[in-house]
Amino acid sequence: MCAGLVVGRVALQLSVPDEVASYVDTRAAAESSYIVVLDRQDLVLDKIRQDFTKRQGEWLPLSDVSPSFIKAILISEDKRFHEHGGVDWLALINATQSHVLHKIKTQFGATAAKGSGLGRGGASSITMQLASMLDPELQGQGGRSYGQKWHQIAAAFALEASWSKDEILEAYINLLPFRGEVVGVPAAAEAFYGKYSFGLNSRESALLAAMARAPNSSIARLTERSCDLLQKMDYANQCHGLSHFVSYYLNLPHPEVLDRHHDAPHIARYARQWANLQGTKVVRTSLDSELQKVGQSLITAHLSELSDESVQDAAVVVLDNDSGEILAYIGSSGTMSRAQEVDHIRAPRQVASTLKPLLYAQAIDERRLTAASLLNDAPINLLAGEGLYIPQNHDRSFVGWVSLRVALASSLNIPAVRTIVSLGVEPFYKKLKELHLPLEKASDFYGYSLALGAADMDLLSLANAYRTLANQGVYSSVRWNSEVSVSDERREVFSPEASWIIGDILSDRQARAYTFGLDSVLTTPFWTAVKTGTSKDMRDNWTVGWSEHYTVGVWVGNSDGSSMKNVLGVSGAGPIWHDVMRYLHQQRESIARPKPEQLVAQSVQFVGVDEAPRQEYFLAGTEMQQVVALASQEQGEAMRIKIQSPVDGTILALDPDIPATAQKLYLKATIPSTDPRAGSINWYIDGIQIAKGAGNFWSPNRGTHRITLKDENAKVLDEIVISVR
Structure with a gap:
């Protein structure tokens, strides 16, 4: 007997593989089948399948796996795992005896036992099973030969010599194959139960452990094995109704469940490109998954109300004012869209009146105008290129003389055109370039119509330009991933004083009453500054604005560029903007920035204009106490x-x-x-x-x-x- 053991020990030593895979290398090689896109709290936003031969999740440490599952798998596969050195000899001897007796009994039977090996039913320890997972040559089909079993034992000893018990168990749990293409307990927990593996209860754990022995067994067989495990785990009472439980979960379309995360499909594209370049499977973003879901549901709700107005698409972007982080990135209306794959946040569209705040900020900075300056909202014809440019207000009517405050807040077109005539197209064009707004043509291509947004730009760039106003005129880049390299440049594009004045105007409910009324979706119970815009033929409408903490941009239109029916910024994008802002400030107040010290507050009276006396704000040296309409040569001309x-x-x-x-x-x-x-x-x-x-x-x-x-x-x-x- 002793001689036999010595011979066996020598034979095992001769069978030890030349190289044993290390735990570190094994973990590194076990790549997820998915690129996983996480939000700022590490919640899953999106999963992009890369490997179509299997469905395997991220490697999880043993501490992240439910104790119930660890207990179930040890009872099922290797109850003396922590006591042996790689092989449970008692279990192996018992299995060998049973196997020999079975061979004798079936030797003369009609059907001989398939194969000569012991297989999984041959008491392979968890370490032995892991050795087979790591070495394809040790994987027997229909049972292992005695030679394969011998090499498997040797490999198990080698693993035990270089790996800790926890490392062996952790690797086994992460590499264990289940039904279909599912590999590893992390993927199995999500595929079958829609939960993380640390949340598995005793009944769920028992079924997965039963499946580990023979993944494709019948429901009856898996129910029987699960009940046996529950009894050994001291949960015999959970066998009641177990057949229904097993049948329900195994009849779900479980593998496809792993592909179900699509809360941020458009940002996921950028994440995929970045992940492939970096060679990583996990991408952490700045997005907030809950805000992402709320924004999508608000789009669905409001577009449903416009179902008779020929509008099918919308996009929402939310920026953190301080950091520039993108908190929400909703590129389409999802299933309501005819082209839900199109990223409307980055799609260039005509931005209409949304450039007016930037125009007036520049005019104020250059001391050409003040918030109290009067502009004539009357017909004007301008030579432009090789034709005549005749701008109109949206309602085809004219107000006459109005202050800049009212002209901007009420979004009057003619005053904006008169301003760009005074300022010059090229200087305004250069200012927009400083804001990194994507102007693809030369300035003379746009001409005076640039004041009215006759240029194609994307929602993200436009929202960040407004964020510049929110940040006292200082421009900085946005970011969706802290690891992605972006410019840290912070440059003053507008003065803090001009930026504050524009914010004050765009938050002035009284000043926008002429066009929008006193009570509209642009009014919030906390401080916000907001501007709308509707492009030619109602192809696009916009609402962009900021609070103390956030900048929110909304676009509504159709992916094919077709016109909407009577949908304006205040009726299309406006309600979505309003509700997103309300959600963001459920538990957070928003107040206006303190007035810059260099601004002068001055009481102003208007003569010949239907505007009440008010306190207005001026750059030092531009103050006015009284403003008189028709004080220029235009009175005589008229x-x-x-x-x-x-x-x-x-x-x-x-x-x-x-x-x-x-x-x-x-x-x-x-x-x-x-x-x-x-x-x-x-x-x-x-x-x-x-x-x-x-x-x-x-x-x-x-x-x-x-x-x-x-x-x-x-x-x-x-x-x-x-x-x-």
């Missing part, structure tokens, strides 16, 4: 007869696809109602009289034409030159 349309120098182009007789130019004169010559003025084209009265249509022909306005005595009242091509 008292004389003149040609209003077209303007001098207009260049027109005839459309070759339209009959010349159908192409007419409207000639309009401005005539004071008190002027007795109102009914006797005459229009001349190149010296030939063509019409009488204040307004007439003329069919132009190609060439340069002189248009003259005369009274009944042939006195020239006004004259312009236009070109027709």
